[in-house]
Amino acid sequence: MMIKVAFICFLWALLATIVMAKEEQTLPKWEFGLGPSLLSYPDYPGSKEQNNLILPFPYITYRSPSFTINQREIKKPLYTYRNVELDLSLSGTVPVSSKDNAAREGMEDLDASAGIGPVIKVGLYQNELNQVKLEWPVRWILATDFRSVHEEGFVTSPGLYYYYRQNFTHKQRIKITLQINANFATAKKNNYFYGVKPSEANATRPAYRPTGGFSGMLYGMSLNWHIGDYWVGAFYRLRDLSNTVFENSPLIETTQSETFGMTVTWNFYTSNETVQGLE
Incomplete structure (x- = not known):
């Protein structure tokens, strides 16, 4: 297994040495907007309980050579060299009330969590405005009930991203992103989401404690479309939990979890x- 991983890393490093002819877009430094957003997400990956929300969405974008704010991230590169970039990576999950989730009834609630850590981004290929990148974050997970904070292990999700960009007119441009990630987590992180303590076990939910390791594949696509003074954003992510180290957890109700949303702002x-720069 380690030989295979080393060989794949070697191929990525080899591809990263290819000299790429870069092209950039002319973009506004600031953009502000507001509009409605629809979001649908499961309580946690593997849960059949789906939440649907309609929320106001503030569109805030700031671009500069050293600092960027957009709908995906707040980006301030820590280090750059040619087509390699070291950055800070953030992620988060919403709290889950176990009394509102059938599979977790009687268990402790899942607190809101945040993941923070470094991410390395390597440009593998660029053709005009289109790119292929390797992005490999490692995040430390902190969970909180807003009274205390507890540490819940580490996650990493190396992935390949394809960015398609097209400028149509001065005020119309589109960006489509495709991604595939392999997810891995420590035993502590997997146990927090999918473990069942002996005190929480019942006739249909046996005690369970997962190990660390493979925690699923993520397939995603997103749309970023500027049309005059309007912006349309949409995304879809499928989390496949087949063959994960916690697939046999009694809290796994489905191995296919979907998260998607759409926003229109003025x-x-x-x-x-x-x-x-690039959108």
Whole structure:
């Protein structure tokens, strides 16, 4: 197994040495907007309980050579060299009330959590505005009930991202992102979400404690479309939990978990000042 991983890493490193002809877009430095957003997500990956929300969504974008805010991330590279970038990676989950989830009834609630850690991004290929990147984050998971904070292990999710970009007119541009990630987590992280203590076991939910290791594949796509003063954003992510180290947990009701959403905003302010970069 280690030989295979080393060989794959070697191929990625080899591809990363390819000299790429880079092209950039002319983009507004600031953009502000507001609009409705629809979001659908499971209580946790593997749960059949799906939540649907309609929320106001603030569109805030700031671009500069050293700092960027967009709908996906707050980005300030810690280190860059040619097509390699070291950055800070963030993630999060919402709290889950066990009394509202049939599989977790009688168990402790799942607190809100945040993951933070480094991410390395390697440009593997660029053709005009289109890119293929390897992104490999490692995150430390902290959970909180807003009274105390507890540490819940580490996760990593190396993945390949394909970015398709097209400029149609001065105020119309589109970006489509495709991604595939392999997810891994420590035993502590897997146990927090999928473990069952002996005191929480019952006739249909036996005690269970998973190990660390493979925690599923993630397949995703997203749309970022500017049309005049409007912005349309949409995404879809499928989490496949087949063959994970916790697949036999009594808390796994399905091995296919879907998260998706859509937003339309009216961008009422766009700066005249522009920067060179990529959406």
